[in-house]
Ligand SMILES: O=C(O)c1cc(C(=O)O)c2c(n1)C(=O)C(=O)c1cc(C(=O)O)[nH]c1-2
């Protein structure tokens with residue numbers, strides 16, 4: 001059984017949750033595979049999932065058993081050392097349901113159960129031994145544009161989730177369900193309504209369709225019982241349709257896990273007009289900043305700034321922020337609050353064509369950063385040097401239809417090259433958070449959609465490029481130490497685990513969703529055409545036996 005005690009201090013041999021620990025580090029304390037021997041890493045087993053589209057979920061492992069979520073609401077349970085299938089669950093969803101983002105980012109383990117959030121906006125509890133449904137709860141109405149792609153967060157008897165739908169005029173929320181019964185415990189809207197604090201930051205009834213979706217797992221601080229959730233873009237995209245700050249879109253929220261009460265927040269940027277969802281949950285890192293000890297929240301923003309905040313038991317304070325990729329929208333940040341001032345020429349608006357950097361896919365979209373406590377470095381999978389051009393147009397709300405204010409043709413061709421992006425776009429960056437200095441950068445000619453994992457073996461793992469490769473870098477120096485061509489592009493979250501004294505590295509390969517759309521946008525604006533093979537495979541590697 002997966003207990004709170006185990007989730008608070010996960011064993012090195014397991015990968016029990018989305019980012020391995022509540023702090024969101026994407027860090028494995030295992031070190032059998034290291035910078036000294038990773039060049040010998042070889043295939044242990046591979047397993048075809050039977051699905052196409054975006055395979056993004058980490059292989060989650062509990063004492064030799066692996067649980068993998070794939071697109072189409074499928075969960076596969078396997079013997080972790082052999083890849084032998086034990087059970088498979090697939091939720092059927094209505095045929096009419098077209099998922100804008102066809103992916104699932106993983107399961108949560110709690111007690112003897114496995115939890116998955118589905119495309120038709122159900123939260124489902126499965127028996128971990130058999131894969132049989134124990135309960136399922138309808139979380140929201142998919143016909144109104146709600147769908148779920150994130151891995152749930154389990155803590156203190158509750159299973160927490162959020163919903164996607166920021167491009168459909170939903171009103172976002174984080175909700176918690178009793179792990180035993182599936183009964184809803186609380187629901188906190190990410191978009192403030194009339195009479196609530198922040199409610200006056202939305203004109204008229206625009207809050208009802210204000211977006212603020214939550215589609216990446218939150219992080220959690222057991223000491224204060226606060227969970228930290230990133231909030232997506234405001235909707236519709238053009239900011240002139242909803243003058244005001246639009247709280248709490250594009251923010252981080254600190255929510256009390258027992259009650260859902262909002263205890264603090266920081267809005268990274270107000271009145272969003274760029275589809276810069278700030279959904280990635282901040283990493284919890286204790287660090288020293290200018291000689292002061294800070295219990296920080298670190299977030300590489302889709303808006304292209306690297307944010308350092310401070311968490312207390314009742315507040316979120318701004319500490320520092322700086323651009324980590326080319327950014328031409330913010331002209332300055334208020335040194336006390338971090339509130340940005342915008343270049344008016346860079347704000348997309350209805351009836352205007354506006355060019356801005358980074359692109360609408362941001363300095364970093366959803367693929368998670370990683371933090372290694374030994375190197376003290378934060379690793380960011382970045383898209384640098386790239387810009388977008390959007391032409392705003394009037395939009396009318398129709399239930400269940402896209403609510404953007406930009407034509408879909410424009411979205412699919414939005415990228416604009418710069419002299420620098422012709423040289424390179426994708427990067428793996430390593431930042432020393434003490435000094436605020438970048439320590440190393442690995443560059444790719446084209447995009448990087450690769451979630452990162454770092455290990456005590458002084459390694460950083462990640463894929464993300466359109467050449468199908470999965471790679472290992474020296475965590476201290478950035479030197480490329482190993483690469484392996486998989487079946488498809490790797491946008492999966494890597495994980496690591498140990499069985500019978502051997503360390504394994506696992507990742508799903510299966511290109512899709514916006515990595516594929518961004519490739520399509522490059523294909524549309526460049527002379528070159530790239531296709532990436534489709535199909536999902538779980539890849540598991542280890543060292544040769546001695
Ligand atoms: O506003 C939303 O609700 C929402 C949801 C999702 C999603 O659930 O995957 C994405 C986005 N927005 C988004 O803006 C985006 O760039 C994106 C990329 C991806 C992906 O899986 O590659 N999903 C999403």
Ligand SMILES: [Ca+2]
Nearest residue numbers: 166232233277
């Ligand atoms: Ca979005």
